[in-house]
Amino acid sequence: IHSDHSGGLVENGRLMFPTATVYVGKPDVDFWLDPANAERSHLDRRYFDEAVKTVKPYLDAGKLKSFSGETTILPGIVARPTPGHTPGHTLYVVESGGESIEFWGDIIHFGSIQFPNPKITVVYDVNANAAAEQRAKQFARAEKSRRLVATAHLPFPGVGHIRAEDLSYAWVPVDYRWRG
Ligand SMILES: [Zn+2]
Structure with a gap:
């Protein structure tokens, strides 16, 4: 989950691939969608914000499957x-x-x-x-x-x-x- 790989999934809050299932490694889902990590990380906050914007809508729609x-x-x-x-x-x-x-x-x-x-x-x-x-x-x-x-x-x-x-x-x- 980094916007140069997942940024096109959503535009203006709309799923661009509404029938797709998005597969993501579970540690990335846990890391990028937890706002607490944005606070304690050395990384630019915008990567966390972008993850919420582009990946979370699929999670909310039941279209995200994570794997370990x-x-x-x-x-x-x-x-x-x-x-x-x-x-x-x-x-x-x-x-x-x-x-x-x-x-x-x-x-x-x-x-x-x-x-x-x-x-x-x-x-x-x-x-x-x-x-x-x-x-x-x-x-x-x-x-x-x-x-x-x-x-x-x-x-x-x-x-x-x-x-x-x-x-x-x-x-x-x-x-x-x-x-x-
Ligand atoms: Zn990259």
Whole structure:
């Protein structure tokens, strides 16, 4: 739950996807929708306000399902909790026809900086140390599995593989091809 990933769910209080069910890691629901956390957190209050504006309407409408631990959301879509950047941060593994891809959300924000040095964090991390540890863990795992990764904050197409390089990592984007 951060407005750059969930901000389009609601406009002027209206559900933009009224028939959708929104799945969110339970620790994110608990963290972002509790105003007490806004008071004691180092994070800008507006992220909490935005969460109330964009996610809570789905909760109130009975359209939000939270999960804890690795969970199959739908056949072929598995949610895997990867806490750090946010308490309920999750990556999603999608499998179909013998192929698979992972959607990483906020595991990484700046490729040119964080592939060479996964320890460098961003101010938006709820828990910077945990975010850095999580990033290192996922880089190592993805490098080994060679599975395709899609990330939100890398340049277009934002889909590629992670390669080990000496003591760090590098991003190998897929070639963009027109398939029309
Ligand atoms: Zn983001």
